Amino acid sequence: MDIRENIARVRERMAAACQRAGRPEEDVRLVAVSKTVSAESVREAFEAGLRDFGENRVQEAAAKQPLLADLDITWHFIGHLQTNKAKRARELFDWVHSVDSARLAEKLASEDDGPRLPVLLEVNLAGEGTKSGLSEGEVNGAIAAIEQFKNLDLRGLMLIPPFCENPEEARPFFRRLRGLAEKIRAARPPGITVSELSMGMSHDFESAIEEGATIIRVGTAIFGSR
């Protein structure tokens, strides 16, 4: 398994999807999901040109990041975050994709008066009980909560669709997330941008890009199966 080759292949797939969608390649940020992956492999991916890495556990990131402190990495938190770990997450991460309650937003905000933390709201469009995320109906309340916190910067929405063998089956969910963001943009004051859509993983990121993803989160296709 060659990480550099894998990244080149992912970049090709991204470029083809952008072309099909008539979007510039710079519109889509690739976050390499490095959960369970060694620090050496992260370093290899960095040397191959990647700068954004995603982790889903605070403890794992706390152990791995010091080994990579010499690299200028942007760290994304993408997992379920317990409120009692919000303070630590804020110290370790540059972005949090998975804000799934107003309470978590409050915890992320209240601990710090430093720079604004870019956050995304995770939306559970399929209403799957096994997954965290706000229902569509809860999104407006969460936005209102975030607006009160000067040190949270609401950037957009994040989605983990139900697992489907066929990536085409995830497409309607990607489309719905984009529609939801458009609805929010139309209804909110100009200060609220909600321009980022974090959606698409190794097996379905092409459909996500075609439906407007601005951030894709790719693990297996870069680092191999976990």
Ligand SMILES: *Cc1c(COP(=O)(O)O)cnc(C)c1O
């Ligand atoms: C693990 C994970 C990914 C990456 O999944 P792959 O199928 O390995 O690309 C993306 N997003 C989240 C939230 C994850 O937990």
